[in-house]
Amino acid sequence: MNPESRNAGLRRKTLSEWLEYLERLHPQAIAMGLDRVERVRRQLAISPRFPVITVGGTNGKGSCCAMLEAMLIQAGYRVGCYTSPHLLRYNERVRIAGREADDAVLCSAFERIEAARGDVLLTYFEFGTLAAMLAFDDAGLDVAILEVGLGGRLDAVNVFDTDCALVATVDIDHVDYLGASRESIGFEKAGIFRAGRPAICADRNPPQTLIDHAQRIGAQLLLIDRDFGFEAERSQWRYWGPKGGRYGLPHPVLRGECQLANAAACITALDELHARLPASAQSLRSGLVTCEIPGRFQVLPGRPLVILDVAHNPQAARALAHNLAGMAATPRTLAVFSMLKDKDIVSVAEALRDRVTDWHVAPAPGPRAASAEALSAALSGAGVAVPIQRHEDIASAWRAAHAAAGGNDKIVVFGSFLTVAAVMQERQRVDRP
Numbered sequence: 001m002n003p004e005s006r007n008a009g010l011r012r013k014t015l016s017e018w019l020e021y022l023e024r025l026h027p028q029a030i031a032m033g034l035d036r037v038e039r040v041r042r043q044l045a046i047s048p049r050f051p052v053i054t055v056g057g058t059n060g061k062g063s064c065c066a067m068l069e070a071m072l073i074q075a076g077y078r079v080g081c082y083t084s085p086h087l088l089r090y091n092e093r094v095r096i097a098g099r100e101a102d103d104a105v106l107c108s109a110f111e112r113i114e115a116a117r118g119d120v121l122l123t124y125f126e127f128g129t130l131a132a133m134l135a136f137d138d139a140g141l142d143v144a145i146l147e148v149g150l151g152g153r154l155d156a157v158n159v160f161d162t163d164c165a166l167v168a169t170v171d172i173d174h175v176d177y178l179g180a181s182r183e184s185i186g187f188e189k190a191g192i193f194r195a196g197r198p199a200i201c202a203d204r205n206p207p208q209t210l211i212d213h214a215q216r217i218g219a220q221l222l223l224i225d226r227d228f229g230f231e232a233e234r235s236q237w238r239y240w241g242p243k244g245g246r247y248g249l250p251h252p253v254l255r256g257e258c259q260l261a262n263a264a265a266c267i268t269a270l271d272e273l274h275a276r277l278p279a280s281a282q283s284l285r286s287g288l289v290t291c292e293i294p295g296r297f298q299v300l301p302g303r304p305l306v307i308l309d310v311a312h313n314p315q316a317a318r319a320l321a322h323n324l325a326g327m328a329a330t331p332r333t334l335a336v337f338s339m340l341k342d343k344d345i346v347s348v349a350e351a352l353r354d355r356v357t358d359w360h361v362a363p364a365p366g367p368r369a370a371s372a373e374a375l376s377a378a379l380s381g382a383g384v385a386v387p388i389q390r391h392e393d394i395a396s397a398w399r400a401a402h403a404a405a406g407g408n409d410k411i412v413v414f415g416s417f418l419t420v421a422a423v424m425q426e427r428q429r430v431d432r433p
Contacts, residue, residue: 015103018110019090019124026123032154032177037126041159043116046133050080050141051163051276053269054192056148056155058185059316060168060202060262062293063254065147067266071287072143073098075279080136080144082157084125087294087421094132096139101132109134125149129156143277151178153191163276164269165192165219166200168262170207171315176342186210193219198272200228202265222268230264239264243271246281252288255297256323263288295420297323304402305330305410308420314344317351320414324355332357332409334401336423337379338394339415341370348415349382356412359384360401362391364418394422 053068055061062083069081078097086092091100109131113122122130129149136144146157151174152167170186178185186207193199199219201210206223214221222228228241237260239246246267252259270279297320300306311320324333335356339345361375370378372390379388391397401411413423 013107015090015107018107022110022122022124022127025127026121028123030125030150030177031123032151034154034156034159036120036122037130037156038159039120040113040117040122040126040130041133043118044112044130044134046130046137046160048133048137048144048160050136051143051273052160053143053145053164053166053273054148054157054160054162055145055166055168056152056189056192057166057168057203058171058173058189058313059311059319060258061147061166063259063262063296064166064168064202064266065145066254066291066293067252067263067287068145068269069095069098070291071266071270071279071284072145072277074286074290075277075283077142077277078140080132080139080141081147082129082132082136082144083147084128084149085417087417088424090128093128094135096135096141101135105135105138106131123156126156129159133160148189148192150174151185151188151191153188155192158192162192162194162197164198164200164273165194166265166269167192167203167210168265169203169258169315170201170210171313172344173313173315183207183209187213190214193217193221195219198222198269200265200268200272202261204261220272222272224261224264228264228268230260232260239267241268241271243274246284250285250289253291254293255299256319257326258319294424295417303407304405307410307412307414308423309412309414310417310420311348311414312339312343312416314347314351317348317414320412321351321355324352324412327410330408330410331406334358334360334405334409334411336360336362336394336397336401336411336413336419337415338362338364338375338397338419338422339370340364340368340418341374342368343370343416345370345375345378346382349379349384352412352414353382353384356384357386358401358404359386359388360391360397361388362394362397364394364416364422366418369418394419395426398423398426 081095094101187209190210190213195218298308363369
């Protein structure tokens with residue numbers, strides 16, 4: 001490591017300066033493997049003194065983290081929650097006792113990691129994972145919830161042993177890193193399981209590789225529809241599981257049919273940890289109706305109706321299409337749509353093809369963004385035969401869609417965290433006095 005570069009890192013004082021430095025530190029944005037982050041973890045002597053719940057999955061892991069966090073807070077615990085990516089502020093990734101970590105806490109953690117890492121190059125995500133755990137160590141937590149960034153087996157989060165692992169879903173995404181089949185991806189997701197500890201899977205068709213790995217290492221595998229599950233009713237739902245049932249539960253405030261499976265998995269996790277983290281039935285109920293997570297089928301008040309959804313892979317797009325089908329019909333549904341070029345744009349477009357009447361496409365910020373021309377071509381390739389308008393950027397696409405929408409129409413913004421973030425920023429800019 002060049003001494004001048006190291007000194008430059010240590011001189012960084014503000015959070016924005018630190019983040020700019022971390023983005024340049026490693027030549028690759030994603031570098032799979034645990035050796036580097038484990039070496040620095042040992043150097044920093046980070047060893048959680050509190051229970052850890054690790055949450056993975058292709059989709060649904062953010063919702064599971066939000067529900068677990070809300071339930072545990074309602075039960076009176078001091079909870080740390082580490083998630084990614086963020087929408088508007090990096091601080092969203094690290095929450096302590098229900099509040100975003102402030103800049104000083106994060107900068108202090110970055111400084112300690114920089115001083116300890118020696119010649120080990122860490123990626124942005126690896127640096128952030130260690131920083132979150134340092135912040136949690138200092139915060140006197142009762143429990144930490146860690147969301148896997150990518151895959152599981154080789155994700156930086158996996159250097160920390162979990163007391164309970166939860167995999168929400170398994171589907172095709174990140175094929176360059178995880179493989180192109182559900183079986184290969186299932187094996188990677190199962191890498192967060194630990195011998196003798198609960199391993200919960202809420203995917204209704206779990207890959208055999210996930211089941212085999214859990215059995216091979218001796219994890220306590222709990223599968224939805226076999227070991228736990230739910231029955232939905234119009235105004236409430238019922239949970240059943242290995243530790244008993246819960247009746248008359250309120251539907252999660254998070255929208256979408258998939259949220260009942262997520263909620264059932266979360267209740268199972270807390271039941272399995274009851275000896276260390278007892279949570280009353282009322283805290284579970286309160287958590288279901290108080291949890292918040294922006295950008296997951298988030299319906300904004302006002303007219304026209306606006307829906308924000310970070311859906312960026314085929315499984316998430318199918319869920320979004322299903323949720324849209326369950327809503328009251330509107331004369332038109334306008335889409336503000338952008339994706340990264342390494343994603344399966346055609347399959348996502350096919351899932352939403354029959355739910356959208358007007359498309360507004362634009363490139364997301366950053367080098368991985370698909371161009372407006374590529375997005376338009378992918379839509380056409382997916383059989384979209386309704387109008388497609390190209391725009392210079394997502395903010396322009398949003399303004400055009402909003403201007404074109406009638407009061408009884410709806411606008412759905414989806415395709416990437418970057419897409420949703422850009423629209424949220426534009427709405428804030430317009431609303432700012």
